Amino acid sequence: MANTLDDVVSGALRVLDAYGLEFSSMRRVAAELGVQPSALYHHVADKQTLLGLMAARIVADVEVDDDLQKVAHRLREAMLSIRDGAEVVATASAFRLGVSDLEASLAARSTQDVARTLFIYVVGHTQATQLHRQAGAVGIVDPDPDLDDSFDRGLAIILDRG
Template sequence: MANSLDDVVSGALRVLDAYGLEYCTMRRVAGELGVQPSALYHHVADKQTLLGLMADRVVAPVEVDADLAATSQRLRTAMLAVRDGAEVVATTAAFRLGQFALETALADHSDRDVARTLLLYVVGHTQATQLHRQAAAVGIVEADPDLDASFERGLAIILR
């Protein structure tokens, strides 16, 4: 049975969850799907395209509305739900990969500069949070109980 594009993205997200972004390779994704790496290129042109599709999937459940604080929380929650989710989103946003429509959607409810600043803050803070939590999980650092509250404080500063 042939894999669909949806299967490829789902397989890539499973590999991401198991190994993290650094080791999420086309070869591993192909292995996850039981195919040769060349079979993936029937669905995606390259790994960057696949990363864009992965980011789209990570942020797909995020409802963007006029409540920018709640929207920012939903985005953070969506990225935290996926191992290295913020790093995937940050990479695709920086390189304008995939259909990264969050900035446009946020700009529909605010000034474009506010939208961009919010995205940079939410993605950056979430990326730092994920990295810190991973380091704490393996005993490299002590867990920081203030991460969620510091996110809230920073968000309030931006929205003021």
């Protein structure tokens, strides 16, 4: 049975969650799916395209409504739910791959500048949180009990509630 694009993205996300972005390769995704790496290129042009699709999948279920603070928390949780999720979304955003719909939805409920600032803040803080938690899990750093509260303080500043 041939794999679909959805299968490829799902496989790539499983590899990401198991190995992290640094060790997520097209070869490893192909092995996860039980195919040759060349078979992936029937669905995606290159790894960057796959990263964009992965980022889009990571944020796909984030409901955007008028409560931007809650939206920010939903986005953060979506990225935290998968290893290096924030890094994938950050990479896709930097290269304008796969997350523009979310930004557009944020802008429709605020302004372009607030949406971009909020998006970059949430992704950046989440990326730092993931890195800190991963380092803490292997004993490199002590846990930081202020990560969640500092996230909320930053949101208050951006959303002018500070």
